[in-house]
Amino acid sequence: MSASRRRRTLLSLASVAIFLALWELLPALGLVKPLFTSSPSRIWTAAQWLFANGFWYDIWVSFSEFALGFGLAVVIGIVFGVVLGWFPTPRAMFEPFVISLYSVPRVALLPLIILWLGIGIESKVALVFLGAVFPIIVNSMSGVRAADETLVRCARSFGASERQVLLTVALPGSVPFIITGMRLGAGRGLVGIVVGELVAAQAGIGHMMARAGATFQTDKVFVGVIVLAIFGLMLSKGLSTLEARVDAWRPARK
Amino acid sequence: MARLDVQNLTVGYVMKRNQRDLTAVQELSFTARAGEFVAIVGPSGCGKTTLLHTIAGLVAPQQGQIALDGRPIDGPGRERAMVFQSPALLPWRSVLRNVAYGLELQGVARRQAEGIARECLALVGLADFAESYPGELSGGMQQRANLARALAVQPTVLLCDEPLSALDAQTREYMQAELQRIWLERPTTTVYVTHHIAEAIFLADRVLVLSASPGRIKADLAVDLPRPRSLSVQRTPAFLALEERIWSLLERPAWLGANDGSAAR
Ligand SMILES: Nc1ncnc2c1ncn2[C@@H]1O[C@H](COP(=O)(O)OP(=O)(O)OP(=O)(O)O)[C@@H](O)[C@H]1O
Ligand SMILES: [Mg+2]
Numbered sequence: 089m090s091a092s093r094r095r096r097t098l099l100s101l102a103s104v105a106i107f108l109a110l111w112e113l114l115p116a117l118g119l120v121k122p123l124f125t126s127s128p129s130r131i132w133t134a135a136q137w138l139f140a141n142g143f144w145y146d147i148w149v150s151f152s153e154f155a156l157g158f159g160l161a162v163v164i165g166i167v168f169g170v171v172l173g174w175f176p177t178p179r180a181m182f183e184p185f186v187i188s189l190y191s192v193p194r195v196a197l198l199p200l201i202i203l204w205l206g207i208g209i210e211s212k213v214a215l216v217f218l219g220a221v222f223p224i225i226v227n228s229m230s231g232v233r234a235a236d237e238t239l240v241r242c243a244r245s246f247g248a249s250e251r252q253v254l255l256t257v258a259l260p261g262s263v264p265f266i267i268t269g270m271r272l273g274a275g276r277g278l279v280g281i282v283v284g285e286l287v288a289a290q291a292g293i294g295h296m297m298a299r300a301g302a303t304f305q306t307d308k309v310f311v312g313v314i315v316l317a318i319f320g321l322m323l324s325k326g327l328s329t330l331e332a333r334v335d336a337w338r339p340a341r342k
Numbered sequence: 343m344a345r346l347d348v349q350n351l352t353v354g355y356v357m358k359r360n361q362r363d364l365t366a367v368q369e370l371s372f373t374a375r376a377g378e379f380v381a382i383v384g385p386s387g388c389g390k391t392t393l394l395h396t397i398a399g400l401v402a403p404q405q406g407q408i409a410l411d412g413r414p415i416d417g418p419g420r421e422r423a424m425v426f427q428s429p430a431l432l433p434w435r436s437v438l439r440n441v442a443y444g445l446e447l448q449g450v451a452r453r454q455a456e457g458i459a460r461e462c463l464a465l466v467g468l469a470d471f472a473e474s475y476p477g478e479l480s481g482g483m484q485q486r487a488n489l490a491r492a493l494a495v496q497p498t499v500l501l502c503d504e505p506l507s508a509l510d511a512q513t514r515e516y517m518q519a520e521l522q523r524i525w526l527e528r529p530t531t532t533v534y535v536t537h538h539i540a541e542a543i544f545l546a547d548r549v550l551v552l553s554a555s556p557g558r559i560k561a562d563l564a565v566d567l568p569r570p571r572s573l574s575v576q577r578t579p580a581f582l583a584l585e586e587r588i589w590s591l592l593e594r595p596a597w598l599g600a601n602d603g604s605a606a607r
Contacts, residue, residue, distance in 0.1 A: 242430040245398050246444040246495065247418045256447070260434050337434045339477035 126306045131314070134307035138296070147315065149291040150281055153209055154319075157216025158277050165221045165273070166266055169228025173262075174254050179229075186229075190222040194276065195283055207288040215280035220273030227269025231262025267331050274323050282316065343376040343531050344410045344421065344498035346397070351406035353389070353396050366392040368556040369406070374499075374548075376411075377529045381542035383588060384552030384560075385595040390535040391427070393557065394501045397533065398424045410499065420448050423497035425505045429484035431476035437487050438463065438472035444495040455494075462490040465524055482513040486520070493528065502534045506541065515573055518544055526570060539588050540576055543567075549584075554593040561591050 108128050115122040122130065172179045172186070194215060201218075205211040235258040243253045285294025293312050300308035353367040366389040374380045384390055395401040397408055399418035408415050415422075423444065431440045438459050445455035463469050466486040476484055485505055492500060506514045506521075518541055525532065525545075536542050542549045543565055551561040565584065567575055575581055 238426060238428050238430045239432060241395075241400060242424070242426055243443075243447065244400055245418055245422075245424040245426075246447045247420055248447045252447055256443070257432070260432070263434075337436075337475040337477065339475070 123304060123306055126310050130307040131310045134305070135311045135314075138308060138311055143296065143311075146292050146296045149209065150212075150285065150293040151319075153212040153284075153292065154216055154277060154281055156209075157213040157280070158220050158274060160213075161217045161220035161224055161273055161277065162270060165224025165269065166228050168221075169225040169266075169269070170232050170254070170259060170262070172225065173229035173232030174258060186222065186225055189218075190226055194219045194280055198283065198287060201284075202288050207290060212281055212284040212289065212292070215284040216277040219276035219280035220270075223272035223276065224266065224269040227265045227272070228262060231265025232258045234265070235261050263334050264331075267327060267334075271324070271327055274327065275320075278316070278320055278323070343529060345376045345412075346374040346499050346531055346533070347407075347409040347412070348372050348393075348397065349407050349409070351393070351396065351408065352404045353392050353401060354404050355392075365556040367396070368558055370552075370558055371406075372550055372559060372562065374531050374533060376531055379525060379532045379534065379545060379547045381534045381536060381546035381549045382552060383536060383539055383542050383549060383592065384557060385554045385593050386537070387595050388552045388555050389557030390552065391503055394424065394503050394533065394535055397499070398422055398501055420495055421498045423492035423495050423500055425485075425489050425492045425500070425502040427503045427505065427507060429476065429481075429488040431484060431487055431491075433476050436473050436475060437468060437479065440476065440487055441490045441494050444491055448495065459490070459494050462494045463487075465493065465527065466490045467520070482509050482517060485509065485517065489521075489524070493524070493530075498531060500530045500532045502532065504536055505534075507537060514538075514541070519573055521545060522570060539585050539592075540581075543581060543584050543588070544571060544573075544576060549588060551588055551591045554595055560593075561588075563587065 111125070112127050112129060114120045115125055115127045168182075172182055197218060198215070201211050201214050205214055232254075239257045239261070240253055243257050248256070281292070282294040282297075285292040286298045289295040289298075293315055297309050297312035300306075300312070349371050351367055351370045352365065354363050354365045356362070357364050370393065372380070382390055382393070392401060396403050397415075399415055399422065410421060431437075432443065435443065438456055441459035441462055442450075442452070442455035445458060446452060450458075460469070460472065463472055466489055468483060468486055468490065471479060471483065471487075476487065479487065485508070489502075489505065506517050509517060522545060534542070534545060546565055549563045549565060550559055551563070552558065553560045563584065567578075567580065
């Protein structure tokens with residue numbers, strides 16, 4: 089590690105430490121109201137209490153909602169997007185729906201979804217799915233449509249069938265697009281979960297936050313925020329790892 | 343090896359811009375004997391790439407016919423392989439799997455395809471780079487992999503579209519010598535498009551000179567130089583005379599306007 093890099097790391101650590109210290113001190117000195125800002129030590133206490141009193145279950149519920157909805161969105165989104173991108177006939181048939189649904193805010197569908205699916209896990213799975221699937225479809229579509237024309241021609245010159253061109257040229261070429269779609273989709277899916285749970289749920293991180301917020305338990309709300317932040321961070325890390333793995337062939341950029 | 347007959351070929355495009363027909367190749371005929379190396383030169387835009395794509399079966403002719411050993415072709419086929427102007431390697435596949443690609447598309451089992459690919463890599467001098475990715479190769483190496491991929495399907499007709507045009511002068515000369523070596527090791531009927539007159543003469547048994555757009559055959563010149571040719575053959579009087587002759591036959595590209603006859607050089 090070079091000296092300048094070590095200096096930067098130290099600076100980052102120091103600034104976080106100062107931030108935490110201020111957050112702790114200002115309410116303690118009575119300069120701000122802890123009801124609004126909470127403080128690191130209060131959050132820590134609240135976290136310990138929550139984890140001892142069934143918070144794991146909330147996390148598990150949110151996690152399974154997300155995993156189910158997002159998993160479905162990835163599979164269906166890639167298949168749909170690739171097919172729509174490659175074959176003009178289905179594209180002409182379905183593109184209007186995709187485009188209009190892509191731009192409708194998912195929250196607008198919330199009342200309908202709750203009406204159809206109730207306040208159990210299903211409605212949240214549906215929200216995550218609807219949030220994530222459209223960016224994945226749209227990005228897979230553009231990925232496939234951006235297939236390198238010279239590579240396509242080359243495959244054809246060797247007698248490749250339409251299916252072979254799709255599977256050996258267009259699909260692998262669209263991987264970076266698909267991952268971008270997954271990134272966007274993951275963000276929207278996470279929003280979907282939280283909104284859904286805040287509004288109508290029986291369990292989950294958002295549900296816990298809604299209850300705590302309604303009863304002015306700011307510390308608990310912050311615990312929820314932190315857990316969600318960690319979850320988002322892990323997700324983005326996971327996608328980066330996936331990207332690095334499927335992109336191993338790309339020569340290192342200097 | 344197969345005899346290639348191109349008879350009275352006319353190929354055109356519909357231009358997107360104004361929906362007008364554009365004739366790229368007009369009533370063109372020639373025959374390449376089995377095992378013959380035919381080079382094609384002509385001004386830019388005269389339809390050389392179009393001609394190769396038509397022989398490869400990627401473009402349908404408006405008129406005329408192409409036959410291999412007397413059998414008319416219809417679409418791409420495994421007996422013809424094309425070396426494109428840009429290497430057109432799949433960047434996410436190793437060099438070995440790129441060279442095996444054509445075979446895989448034609449249904450050869452992966453294990454067997456990779457065996458053949460290894461032989462072809464050795465032939466083009468890339469045996470040590472089988473596991474590298476195309477992005478890790480130099481331009482000349484990528485072109486050799488491109489050639490190996492075409493050779494791997496053991497075509498009876500090899501079509502090359504300016505395969506060396508992206509290389510620097512020195513690598514280009516080296517690759518010309520390599521191409522001759524490989525072609526002598528594996529005699530294949532070859533149609534080779536190039537802008538480079540000396541390269542055409544050095545490699546070919548015959549050089550066809552095309553007229554400016556639409557392409558027609560303007561001259562058909564035999565190259566009677568013994569093989570194997572060394573690069574120094576380019577300084578012999580016979581070679582230079584032929585080069586001079588082709589220069590004088592070449593027209594200015596159609597889009598440069600009328601030819602005053604002296605601007606060719
Ligand atoms: N896909 C296409 N659509 C419409 N016109 C085309 C297409 N490809 C080529 N043409 C036209 O056909 C003519 C011949 O093009 P072609 O690429 O065959 O020339 P070329 O001899 O290979 O030229 P160069 O030496 O510059 O590569 C040109 O006028 C070009 O504009
Ligand atoms: Mg060309």
